[in-house]
Amino acid sequence: MKLQELTIYNFMPYKGEQKIEFPQHETQNVMLLFGDNMRGKTSFLNSIRWGFYGLALGRHLREIPRANLVNSIAAANDDWSMSIMLKFTHENRQYELRRQIDKKNHVSVPKNDGDFNESIGLKIDNEVITGDLIVNEINQVTPAEISRFFLFDGELLQEYENLLVEQSEQGDKIKEHIEQALGVPALVNGRNEFTSLLKDARRIQTRDAKNSSDAKMYAEQQRVNESKQTTLEKDIKDLEIQQRDVQKQIDDIEDQLKNTEAVQKKKHTLDVLKRERETIETQLAYDADEQRELFQAAWKDVLFKGVQPLVNSLKNKRDSLLNATKAKAVLDSKITDLQKSLDDPICPTCTQNIPQNEMNVIEKKIIELKAEAELSHVDIDDVTAINSQIDKLAKIKSSNEGSRICELVTKQRKMQVSIIKIETELDDIEEEIRGFDTDQIMRQREKKDRLGNQLFKLESDIKDTKGLLSKLGETQAHISTLISKSTGSQGQSSTIRVNLYQDLEVLFKTGIDDLRDALREQVATYASNAFSELTTEKTYTGLEINKSYGLSIVDHTGQILKERSAGAEQIVALSLIDGLNKTARKTGPIVMDTPLGRLDPKHRSNVLKYLPKMADQVILLVHEGEIDPGRDLSNFAERIGARYQIERISATESQIVRSN
Amino acid sequence: MNEPNRIGLTPLAAQQLDELLVELNPDLDSKKETVKLIKFDIYRLAVALGIKENKNPPALNDKSNAVFRVSELDPDKTLFTVVECLDSCPKETSIYGYIEQLAEQGIKEFHQHLQLRGELPLTEYLLDKS
Amino acid sequence: MTHKSDPLAVLLRLNSELGMNIDESLIEECYQVQKDHQYDKDRNTVTKIQAIVEERVVEKQGSNLI
Numbered sequence: 001m002k003l004q005e006l007t008i009y010n011f012m013p014y015k016g017e018q019k020i021e022f023p024q025h026e027t028q029n030v031m032l033l034f035g036d037n038m039r040g041k042t043s044f045l046n047s048i049r050w051g052f053y054g055l056a057l058g059r060h061l062r063e064i065p066r067a068n069l070v071n072s073i074a075a076a077n078d079d080w081s082m083s084i085m086l087k088f089t090h091e092n093r094q095y096e097l098r099r100q101i102d103k104k105n106h107v108s109v110p111k112n113d114g115d116f117n118e119s120i121g122l123k124i125d126n127e128v129i130t131g132d133l134i135v136n137e138i139n140q141v142t143p144a145e146i147s148r149f150f151l152f153d154g155e156l157l158q159e160y161e162n163l164l165v166e167q168s169e170q171g172d173k174i175k176e177h178i179e180q181a182l183g184v185p186a187l188v189n190g191r192n193e194f195t196s197l198l199k200d201a202r203r204i205q206t207r208d209a210k211n212s213s214d215a216k217m218y219a220e221q222q223r224v225n226e227s228k229q230t231t232l233e234k235d236i237k238d239l240e241i242q243q244r245d246v247q248k249q250i251d252d253i254e255d256q257l258k259n260t261e262a263v264q265k266k267k268h269t270l271d272v273l274k275r276e277r278e279t280i281e282t283q284l285a286y287d288a289d290e291q292r293e294l295f296q297a298a299w300k301d302v303l304f305k306g307v308q309p310l311v312n313s314l315k316n317k318r319d320s321l322l323n324a325t326k327a328k329a330v331l332d333s334k335i336t337d338l339q340k341s342l343d344d345p346i347c348p349t350c351t352q353n354i355p356q357n358e359m360n361v362i363e364k365k366i367i368e369l370k371a372e373a374e375l376s377h378v379d380i381d382d383v384t385a386i387n388s389q390i391d392k393l394a395k396i397k398s399s400n401e402g403s404r405i406c407e408l409v410t411k412q413r414k415m416q417v418s419i420i421k422i423e424t425e426l427d428d429i430e431e432e433i434r435g436f437d438t439d440q441i442m443r444q445r446e447k448k449d450r451l452g453n454q455l456f457k458l459e460s461d462i463k464d465t466k467g468l469l470s471k472l473g474e475t476q477a478h479i480s481t482l483i484s485k486s487t488g489s490q491g492q493s494s495t496i497r498v499n500l501y502q503d504l505e506v507l508f509k510t511g512i513d514d515l516r517d518a519l520r521e522q523v524a525t526y527a528s529n530a531f532s533e534l535t536t537e538k539t540y541t542g543l544e545i546n547k548s549y550g551l552s553i554v555d556h557t558g559q560i561l562k563e564r565s566a567g568a569e570q571i572v573a574l575s576l577i578d579g580l581n582k583t584a585r586k587t588g589p590i591v592m593d594t595p596l597g598r599l600d601p602k603h604r605s606n607v608l609k610y611l612p613k614m615a616d617q618v619i620l621l622v623h624e625g626e627i628d629p630g631r632d633l634s635n636f637a638e639r640i641g642a643r644y645q646i647e648r649i650s651a652t653e654s655q656i657v658r659s660n
Numbered sequence: 661m662n663e664p665n666r667i668g669l670t671p672l673a674a675q676q677l678d679e680l681l682v683e684l685n686p687d688l689d690s691k692k693e694t695v696k697l698i699k700f701d702i703y704r705l706a707v708a709l710g711i712k713e714n715k716n717p718p719a720l721n722d723k724s725n726a727v728f729r730v731s732e733l734d735p736d737k738t739l740f741t742v743v744e745c746l747d748s749c750p751k752e753t754s755i756y757g758y759i760e761q762l763a764e765q766g767i768k769e770f771h772q773h774l775q776l777r778g779e780l781p782l783t784e785y786l787l788d789k790s
Numbered sequence: 791m792t793h794k795s796d797p798l799a800v801l802l803r804l805n806s807e808l809g810m811n812i813d814e815s816l817i818e819e820c821y822q823v824q825k826d827h828q829y830d831k832d833r834n835t836v837t838k839i840q841a842i843v844e845e846r847v848v849e850k851q852g853s854n855l856i
Contacts, residue, residue, distance in 0.1 A: 136827070184813045186824035193824075193836050197843070235683035285694075288686060292695040295684070298786060299701075303742050306712030310746055392741045402786035409783050418844065497847045503810050504843075510808065511801045 001141050001588045003617060005087040006051070010071040010079065012043035013654040020656060022589070022617060023641025030639045031619045032627075033656070035646030041621040042153060044646070045593050048152050051084035051099055053144050054118065059155070060251040066101055066113045072652045080110060090141045096123040097138065145185070146584040149577060150615070152592040157573055163208045187512045194505035199226070201501050202480055205494040214486040218479050227474050232469045236462060246451050253448045260441050267438040270429050277422045280415050287415075291408045294401040304398035313391050318386045321378050328376040335369045338362050395411050411436040477502065517584055518544055527579030528554075534611050536569045536602045541573055551576065570599055574607065578614050589617035596626045608632055612639045661753070667760040669703075669767065670722035676771035677702060683774060700733055706766025707759050709740055709785055714748060717761035723751055730756050797821065816846055 003022040008014045023031050035041045046056040046064070056064040067075075070082045083100035098121045103110040110116055122129040122137060129137055138144075148156060206222045209215035257264075282297075341362055344352040480502070484495040528542030531553070544552045544560065551572060552560040574595070582591065595611070596604055608627075611618050627633060633640075645659045669677060680702055686694050710717060734740055739759055743749050749758040774780055798821050805812050823838045 061854070125737055139828070176852060185828040186821060187797055187801075189828060189833070189835065190824045190839075193839055197836065197840060213830060285686070292684065292697050295697060295705070295782075296695075296701045299704035300738070302705065302708035302712050302786070303738065306708065307745065309744055314745075373813060389745050393745055395736065396742070405786055406783045493847050493851045496850045497843065500812075500816075500843055500846060503812050504817075507801060507804060507810060507817070509806050514804060515797060515800055534782045 001088055002091040003048075003086070003088045003589050003619075005085075006048065007083075007085040008047050008656075009084070010074045010082040011047045011050070011084060012056075012069060012071060013040045013652060014043065014047070014656065015071045015649075015653045017072050018656050020644060021642065022619065027612075028639055028641035029615075029617050030636065031617070031642040031644070032640060033591060033619065033621045033644045033646065034624060034659070035621065035654070036623050036648070039646045039648055040656075041593055041623070042644065043654075044621060044656070045151050045153055045591055047084055048086070048591060049147060051097060052142060053147060054099060055144075056121075057153075059255065060248075061155075062248075066116045066118075067110050069101070073650075080116075088141075092441060093125050095141070097121070142585070142588060142590045143185075149581045149586055150590045151585060152577065152590055152595070154594045156577070157570070157595065182633040184515055185264065187508050187515065191505060191508040191512060194501055194508060197507055198498065198501040199229075199249045201494065201497045202476060203227070205480065205483055205492075205498050208492060208494045209483050209486075212486065214619050215468050215483045218483045218486070222479050222483070225472055225479070229469060229476070230473050232465055232472065236465050236469065239462045239465065240457055243455065243462065246458060247453045250448055250451045250455065253451070257441070257444060257448070260436060263433050263436045263438065264441055264445075266429050267441070270426065270433075271274055273422050273426050273429075277419055277426075280419055280422075284415055284419075287408050287412060289406055291412075294405045294408070297399065298401040298405060301401040301501040304396050305402070307393050307396060311390060314390050314393075316544075318383060318390065319639060321386070324376045325378045325383075328373055328378065331369055331373040331376065331640075335366055335373065338366045338369070342366070457582050522583045523576075523579040525579070526582040527575045530578040530610065530614075531571065531575035533613075534575060534603065534606050535568070536606060537568070543572065543579075571603055571607075581614070587616050589619060591619040591621070593621045594623065594626060595620060596622065604632065608636050609634050612636060661755075663754050663756050664726070664730070664760075666726040667729045667733070667756050667763070668725040669760075669764055670720055670724060672722065673764050673767050674725055674727075674773075677767050680767070680770055680774065680780075684780070701726070702767065702770070703728065703763050704739070705785075706770060707762045710762035710766045711739075711742055711746065715762060715763040715765060717758070719761060720764055724760060734759075738743065772780065797825075813846065816842070 006020045008018045050056045058064045080103035085098045088095050101116045101118045107115040122134045206219040209219035524545040531543045539555050643659045645657050647655045743755050819842050827835050
């Protein structure tokens with residue numbers, strides 16, 4: 001399928017009629033649509049989607065109501081008509097599709113989808129196709145189930161990355177997507193219908209069996225089981241409704257929280273700082289107590305230092321007095337000795353009289369010594385008094401309270417500075433997050449967690465109930481066989497009927513699985529090829545999808561890689577999408593919304609080189625910053641067949657303008 | 661000289677002492693057991709600093725409230741001994757009278773510093789200037 | 791249409807592989823009905839399938855009586 005022309009009328013921001021021509025050339029097959037975020041890129045994608053399928057998707061894949069599809073300025077002027085016209089070719093036939101809505105006559109301001117009339121017109125090779133065949137024709141060309149793989153919005157890529165990262169859900173979700181892309185509707189519908197017809201056939205069989213005494217018991221069991229089945233089916237339906245509702249609530253909260261992520265971070269920082277401040281304040285209080293304790297004893301320390309000089313001088317004085325006393329004792333002893341000689345003037349050695357001149361010397365000496373002794377006189381009371389003073393003063397002890405207080409004061413100043421710094425930061429942050437209700441944010445988070453638990457439980461319940469239903473189905477089949485085998489049943493039409501439906505159901509079901517497995521292999525092959533071209537890591541050779549739909553990167557030795565870099569996830573996702581796309585459809589365009597937005601520079605040029613190969617027509621919706629004209633465009637300038645720009649007229653109006 | 665049994669402060673200094681206590685003690689609403697200073701603590705420190713710095717305090721300019729028993733204020737007669745040993749007390753003043761004067765002067769100084777600087781400059785008082 | 795393997799061929803192959811012995815023409819008829827209407831908004835295939843199968847039931851019953 002090849003797109004030729006798109007004519008938009010009053011669709012979302014595109015007021016009035018706007019026409020886009022798609023590149024038809026074989027190699028110049030890339031169309032670039034530049035537009036800043038929020039200007040209409042996703043709306044462009046939706047215009048194509050709505051043109052083909054009457055469906056426009058907003059965030060979380062929620063359908064956008066018709067009233068919101070009509071350009072708001074036109075609507076304000078009471079022009080509620082909107083239409084999309086698509087011209088395309090497929091297998092050598094020329095298609096012209098036009099889908100239009102307008103408000104119903106009796107409605108003044110449409111609110112619900114029911115307030116609008118929708119009409120579709122299709123011409124193939126100029127031949128008008130009647131209404132009831134149109135949808136089928138469109139789906140033959142471009143089936144609705146796989147439209148997500150060629151109308152490729154940013155959310156899809158993000159979703160794939162997320163599911164590649166969340167290992168636990170990975171297998172199931174990928175499987176779901178693959179099956180959605182590859183599930184053959186004919187077989188799936190067939191299987192479902194056979195299941196339902198089988199149920200009916202069994203009922204008939206049961207009714208017939210009631211008449212045969214052998215099978216009566218079985219029939220009764222079947223009847224009971226069937227009502228159980230009905231109950232279980234209803235339960236599953238109810239649970240699924242609840243599941244969708246809870247999921248929607250979670251999605252809504254997530255949207256709200258996304259906007260407040262930054263605020264939440266700040267709030268966290270705020271709490272951390274407040275705790276820090278509290279710690280410091282506690283320490284300050286503690287230190288203040290210690291300081292006061294020291295204060296109570298500080299007077300002694302002060303006195304101690306005050307009296308030290310005095311104590312030292314007293315000690316010196318005492319010591320000198322004691323020395324003097326000793327000296328005097330020595331002198332006195334000398335005097336005594338000399339006096340003895342005077343009184344008894346006989347030399348002890350020669351027992352002769354000591355001559356008079358020598359006696360005179362002795363006398364002189366005695367007088368000298370006496371004079372000296374006089375000087376050294378020490379009053380013992382003085383010493384006692386001094387000692388007593390020293391003792392009294394020595395009782396004053398110090399534990400260095402003064403210097404310890406000074407240390408605490410210094411420490412206190414430092415902590416106070418820290419507190420001031422913290423408080424300044426707190427003020428700044430509080431100013432920044434003012435207006436955001438951080439408590440509300442906390443509550444929303446908690447609510448989201450609760451809902452998450454609820455969802456998990458619902459999903460688990462659904463799984464369990466489906467399991468029960470399945471078991472019951474098996475039991476019913478078994479009983480059916482027993483009924484069939486019981487005497488009298490063999491030939492009965494009801495048995496024949498049941499057997500036929502049973503066989504057909506199994507056949508179609510096996511067909512679905514078989515086909516899926518084969519197609520899964522194909523997806524893996526295409527994805528692997530894409531991956532080896534996109535990755536910058538030359539030791540990686542490809543991708544592998546295992547039986548449980550897990551995705552792995554394989555390196556050149558055939559080993560599966562456990563760790564993956566962030567850049568790798570995006571590339572794996574792109575490769576998977578490419579694989580799915582190629583397997584699900586033979587040819588067709590791809591329309592990609594911001595594909596490069598979050599790629600690291602390393603991979604960008606690889607992706608840009610590869611994109612033109614992904615389909616016959618590649619339409620890229622990019623924002624100005626996403627492609628660097630200087631560097632990136634040179635990579636594939638020669639492939640560009642058309643360039644458009646989304647120009648902003650106002651907040652509610654944009655215009656698509658050609659810019660080559 | 662006769663030593664008085666009780667000494668104290670002039671009414672002005674007494675009020676200043678109260679203010680000092682409020683300033684140095686933690687807030688009234690602190691629930692935990694904390695260390696709290698009493699009047700004696702500040703009085704003694706004022707005297708000790710006055711002694712160490714060899715101050716020459718003037719006589720009280722007002723009547724003393726004489727609320728402190730010296731036996732409680734100075735149980736080991738430490739202050740008394742130091743003043744006595746240092747012989748810094750004038751002949752006509754009793755030792756406790758002198759101590760009272762030192763306290764009066766010291767507390768007034770504390771209060772003045774508090775007014776001027778918003779806090780007591782403890783490091784200045786206590787740092788060893790040797 | 792969009793797949794390399796033809797679903798009908800797969801069904802027929804599985805029929806013999808699984809030893810089911812369903813009449814091949816029956817399989818073809820059922821599959822065709824589904825294929826023709828697979829994207830119809832208001833599918834009426836249930837009734838059509840039912841009719842096809844009922845025919846076979848009568849046939850088989852008849853052959854049993856013989």
